[in-house]
Amino acid sequence: MKILITGSAGFIGFHAAREFLRRGWEVAGVDNFCDYYDVKLKRDRAALLAGTPRYTLREADICDLAAMQAAFAEEKPDAVLNLAAQPGVRYSITNPFAYQKTNVEGFLNILECCRHAPGRPKLVFASSSSVYGGNTKMPFEESDRVDSPVSLYAATKKADELMACTYSHLYGMQTIGLRFFTVYGAWYRPDMALSLFAGAMLDGRPLKVFNNGDMKRDFTYVDDIVDGIVRTVEADGLPAYDIFNIGNHRSERLMDVIEVLASALGVEPKLEMLPMQPGDVPATWASVEKLRRAVGYEPKTSIREGIPVFAKWYREYRGR
Numbered sequence: 001m002k003i004l005i006t007g008s009a010g011f012i013g014f015h016a017a018r019e020f021l022r023r024g025w026e027v028a029g030v031d032n033f034c035d036y037y038d039v040k041l042k043r044d045r046a047a048l049l050a051g052t053p054r055y056t057l058r059e060a061d062i063c064d065l066a067a068m069q070a071a072f073a074e075e076k077p078d079a080v081l082n083l084a085a086q087p088g089v090r091y092s093i094t095n096p097f098a099y100q101k102t103n104v105e106g107f108l109n110i111l112e113c114c115r116h117a118p119g120r121p122k123l124v125f126a127s128s129s130s131v132y133g134g135n136t137k138m139p140f141e142e143s144d145r146v147d148s149p150v151s152l153y154a155a156t157k158k159a160d161e162l163m164a165c166t167y168s169h170l171y172g173m174q175t176i177g178l179r180f181f182t183v184y185g186a187w188y189r190p191d192m193a194l195s196l197f198a199g200a201m202l203d204g205r206p207l208k209v210f211n212n213g214d215m216k217r218d219f220t221y222v223d224d225i226v227d228g229i230v231r232t233v234e235a236d237g238l239p240a241y242d243i244f245n246i247g248n249h250r251s252e253r254l255m256d257v258i259e260v261l262a263s264a265l266g267v268e269p270k271l272e273m274l275p276m277q278p279g280d281v282p283a284t285w286a287s288v289e290k291l292r293r294a295v296g297y298e299p300k301t302s303i304r305e306g307i308p309v310f311a312k313w314y315r316e317y318r319g320r
């Protein structure tokens with residue numbers, strides 16, 4: 001079986017590719033190595049996969065329809081995992097068109113390629129907890145209304161869900177969206193709060209703590225996310241179109257997260273309390289019941305186990 005993974009040099013794509021290879025899949029990676037964050041980190045992840053039997057990497061942009069058509073024609077994937085995206089909530093305030101381009105136009109290209117590919121490969125794609133916007137009913141459930149996104153990033157992820165639903169309806173394709181909740185782990189993205197905190201702690205700089213620390217996040221360890229992705233890709237009998245939360249089902253107080261990270265790094269953090277940022281949401285908490293029932297998803301890793309793994313990797317990678 002062969003899976004085409006877009007965003008394979010990204011944080012989650014790298015971990016997912018590694019796991020699919022370990023399970024005996026052929027993996028065709030696609031990534032454009034965009035410079036939203038340090039390209040060297042993407043190259044280093046890709047280098048760890050390079051040379052693995054059954055793995056190929058194509059440096060291409062999902063917004064380039066001809067390149068994607070060529071990739072699908074050559075690779076003939078049995079399944080597609082779309083992780084390529086312009087991520088980040090805050091960046092969407094200043095760079096709105098990057099989101100329209102990759103998350104809407106690029107995703108439409110992937111839908112079109114799946115539609116015309118022989119055998120209509122199953123498409124699993126990354127959505128986001130951010131679609132829940134400022135919803136206050138906790139935990140977030142897939143049946144909740146998500147019609148009021150508070151960032152353009154969230155709006156484009158919701159658009160992906162709607163476009164996938166339409167393609168499943170019109171062309172009988174299978175499309176499954178996974179709403180990821182704050183994923184973290186080794187080989188992490190440098191733009192995420194945990195990385196920014198770790199960098200500030202090791203430099204002795206104050207941590208920028210938004211909403212005066214009154215934030216809660218469902219932090220999900222990357223191995224749990226990858227387990228849920230693999231189960232979803234490999235599952236038989238899922239509906240033609242569906243959406244699932246994939247989180248840890250524990251909403252952690254930001255101040256507790258800071259404490260666990262500081263203790264893992266062995267430092268006393270300095271804090272700079274700041275107001276809420278536009279586009280951010282005060283809390284996320286995933287109900288994972290639906291994915292548990294559908295594919296047996298069971299997140300295992302608490303922040304007390306996962307954050308030290310991230311901290312160890314962060315310190316080592318920074319010291320290279």
Ligand SMILES: NC(=O)c1ccc[n+]([C@@H]2O[C@H](COP(=O)([O-])OP(=O)(O)OC[C@H]3O[C@@H](n4cnc5c(N)ncnc54)[C@H](O)[C@@H]3O)[C@@H](O)[C@H]2O)c1
Pocket residue numbers: 006007008009010011012013030031032033034042060061062063082083084085086087088102106126127128129179180181182183184189
């Ligand atoms: N990490 C999280 O906490 C989180 C939470 C919710 C949703 N997500 C979603 O999960 C997916 C993966 O996130 P990640 O954290 O691994 O991000 P990432 O930025 O590390 O990975 C995305 C990869 O896609 C590539 N890419 C971007 N635009 C592309 C394009 N036009 N063509 C080809 N490749 C392109 C990037 O170079 C990058 O390597 C994204 O869709 C993201 O929106 C992530």
